[in-house]
Amino acid sequence: MIEVKRPGKLYIAGEYAVTQTGHRAIVVAIDKFIKISIKKSENTDKGQIKSFDNVIVNFLRDKKVYLEKYDNRFTYILSAINITELYLNTWVDSFDFYDIEIISEMEDDSGNKYGFGSSAAVTVAMVEAILKYYNADYDNAKLFKLSAIATLEINKKGSFGDLAAVVSGGAILYRKFDVNHVCHMLEKFNIVATVNANWEFLEIRKFDFPKSWKLYVGWTGKAASSLDLVEKIKHQEPTAREFHRDFLVSSEYIVEQIFEAFLTEDFDLLYRFIDQNRKLFVEFGNKYSSHIETDKLKLLSNIANKYHMASKLSGAGGGDCGIAIANNNENEIKLKDSWESKDIKFLYVNIYEG
Template sequence: MNMTQSTTSSHTAEAAAPGKLYIAGEYAVVEPGHPSIVIAVDRFLTARLEQSEAYGSIHSLQYSDKPLRWERRDKQVTLTEENEALEYVLAAIRVTEQWLLETGTDLSYYHLTIDSQLDSESGKKYGLGSSGAVTVAVVRALLRYYQQEDHDLLVYKLAALAHLSLGSNGSFGDLAASAYTGWVAYSSFDRTMVRRWMDECPLHQVVEMDWPSLSIEQLTPPGSLQLLIGWTGSPASTTDLVGQVKAKQTEMVASYESFLEESKACVTRMTAAFRAGDVPTVQKEIRHNRLLLNQLKDITGVVIETPSLTQLCDIAEAHGGAAKSSGAGGGDCGFALFEDKTDLSPVLQQWAAAHITALLLNVHEKNNAFI
């Protein structure tokens, strides 16, 4: 299947959402207005809807071995048997359907099928943001199914509201990358304010409001930039790691505030270097961001760069790359940025010897067929 293709009619709809990888600004980005750079990668999660007459179902081999039936109770989709693995799917459906009801759309029953490329063949997670991608894919597929415009900001906001409804402590940069694709400069919104609006206002009004501190900008990377991604084979939980850092920040207020300020300055310089096509400065700031994250470990005691990630980075650095962990760290992926004429074969050989899997991923830029 061509993952950039989609179909829309009164009876079926399909949407594919790419996975994500953080390049810079991790941890600081959970604070409103603090910048990050995140990319969409060409591994996809696809959601397909097909109209049904009598009942609905959800089927994903990643979440269950059989289709699970659902029905509407008080206008809300509810599974006939509980399955916690589907919480993001259900949240995406419930928020999007609430928006649809408030904007005058009549709802129907449908079968939802989910297919994911974001995990390894053995089922291990690569850390490519499967919860974000499934939310974005389901929201976009539902909007198409009901023949609504699925512009990126609407998809992002509905996906973010779905995650907020589950009490997420993340930045939602994964949602921005999956919705907008490509290289994205992202700053998170004031979650306290938006949660208050959710309690006080109809959902469609919350969507229409300007969310304080939110910024999403697509970047054009320098043409001479090579990206190489490695997987340590050790999955990590972003929610747990972010929670650990948040728990420590109140004890280390001055140090944490210094980290936030330095991260903001670093990512701002890096974003300017992207706009200028300045690869050496991008690499310099990647190295600086790695240093800041290691200092955050010293502040909080939370291990972000594991020994395997250190190996990944040191091997890449020895061959001219600028490398760091991606996302919350603690395992999962790291990456390196090289000048485009660099021979990467020694890096790949040494990564393999260190049991680091090179993921043959590219940055995904959507085209007209994807839209």
């Protein structure tokens, strides 16, 4: 049996802008995991996937794997299997049926997602599990690119920064690659050549999160869909081109300053530009009539600011998580109590280096 685990992620800065080619964000991997186990199925005509919510589905194979009965909850899993097998097709003569089990630490007891990037984690973990199953050689670059291609099969509008954090671990500065260029390579060449090629604009730079600084996460209790929010804004971009151009410039500068703050351990600089990123999102949401910083996310950040912690939403907003970064742990209990008194769940997470 092959067992793989991959971490969740949290965005620190640069959300929305990083969905555009060549723009950057700061993302961290956290110690909440998706775990996948895979073994050869005893059946010779079908495989089985058991998900973390105890849903069991069978899959069949006709060149590609597909579900015996369609269920959109398994879209990323199937894409990861198909893309990885396509990549391995040069070296593997025939593919087995598998029994796959998925375990998740990224939901509450009721199955509500925290916003830790479970789709990214399950995609990377599934790609890696298939690679390991067939004893394939791979490194982080190949793992990221295969996971990105598997995701591209489903959605071309995301940033793919969540995948980069899940693959790399730790804290990263991520720059989005040119999706059109990658899609062109996939059409013109094969998947092996595309994975081995240079991807225009792609940058994944790992750096140290200061040891004395603390990252805290608050969950608002409301799940948000990043894709839904991004799609809503995409539809309005043509009527707000100048604003959107200014937003991208501002975001790039803010990310640059926050990155510098991490490198130099300058907490005052971090605080100032995390706050600027927060205000930029409020302006962005108002422009596009999207309630990105909800009342509860606003309260979350205001409470953290009271204890001189840098704070903002993490991810697409509209719900899910907010983060707070402190330069020590002196006010951790006060923050926890204050958040929870306002029905904001304090989540215990650490940065996962891998």
